[in-house]
Amino acid sequence: MVTTMSNTPAADQNNHIKDPRLARLISLWTVSEETQDSLQSCRTYEEYEDVVSRCALSCSSHTTDSFHRFYGMQRFIPAGILVKLALEVIYPMCRVDRGMFFELLAKALVKESPAEKAEREEYVYDRLKDHIKLNGRVTLYRGATSLNYKPTSAISYTLSREKAEWFKNRNQLFGGTDGVVIEKDFPLSKILWYTDCRKEQEVIVESPYLRRLINQAMISNNRPLREEKKLVC
Numbered sequence: 001m002v003t004t005m006s007n008t009p010a011a012d013q014n015n016h017i018k019d020p021r022l023a024r025l026i027s028l029w030t031v032s033e034e035t036q037d038s039l040q041s042c043r044t045y046e047e048y049e050d051v052v053s054r055c056a057l058s059c060s061s062h063t064t065d066s067f068h069r070f071y072g073m074q075r076f077i078p079a080g081i082l083v084k085l086a087l088e089v090i091y092p093m094c095r096v097d098r099g100m101f102f103e104l105l106a107k108a109l110v111k112e113s114p115a116e117k118a119e120r121e122e123y124v125y126d127r128l129k130d131h132i133k134l135n136g137r138v139t140l141y142r143g144a145t146s147l148n149y150k151p152t153s154a155i156s157y158t159l160s161r162e163k164a165e166w167f168k169n170r171n172q173l174f175g176g177t178d179g180v181v182i183e184k185d186f187p188l189s190k191i192l193w194y195t196d197c198r199k200e201q202e203v204i205v206e207s208p209y210l211r212r213l214i215n216q217a218m219i220s221n222n223r224p225l226r227e228e229k230k231l232v233c
Contacts, residue, residue, distance in 0.1 A: 067101065
């Protein structure tokens with residue numbers, strides 16, 4: 001894990017660092033006092049989103065710069081807001097460092113208050129209620145190839161088989177082989193978020209890898225592990 005630096009400019013703190021790429025990353029993890037003040041004065045999700053858009057999304061979204069700037073802002077954002085920003089804004093719109101993103105998301109999910117968690121779950125239910133089957137599960141699809149198969153870590157699915165086919169074909173164009181559409185039923189308890197910001201009917205789920213990170217974060221916070229019912233997916 002990368003520790004967020006203090007507000008002293010990176011060049012002053014790290015004169016011994018010769019690699020300009022590392023100095024660049026440190027500068028992105030550093031949050032200015034002005035940005036801290038802006039975040040600490042926020043009261044609504046929309047206000048936090050505005051600050052993140054100005055201070056994080058102003059960086060390149062084609063590299064991980066926007067994500068790294070957001071990563072540096074995390075300790076100034078309440079957990080419930082952080083989860084929503086991560087899943088609604090950062091993950092769909094920016095290139096992320098997946099390991100750091102999963103770690104950030106797991107810690108934020110553990111720190112959610114009961115009220116924040118209930119609000120998120122109600123939001124998910126309202127968006128997916130027309131797709132919930134009699135057994136309480138939702139059928140989701142994922143277009144995958146050898147480039148992005150990794151079922152134990154995949155968190156992004158869609159309600160649309162057609163959109164999953166599109167992703168399968170697109171990934172084959174970029175060199176992926178063995179294109180396939182994965183169809184899987186998920187219980188609502190494993191669904192973290194729904195967003196249509198890219199018109200993809202995207203559903204974010206709790207993967208086995210993310211669950212392990214959540215369990216680790218719970219242990220770090222001295223919280224008991226949630227009892228998990230064994231469900232056949």
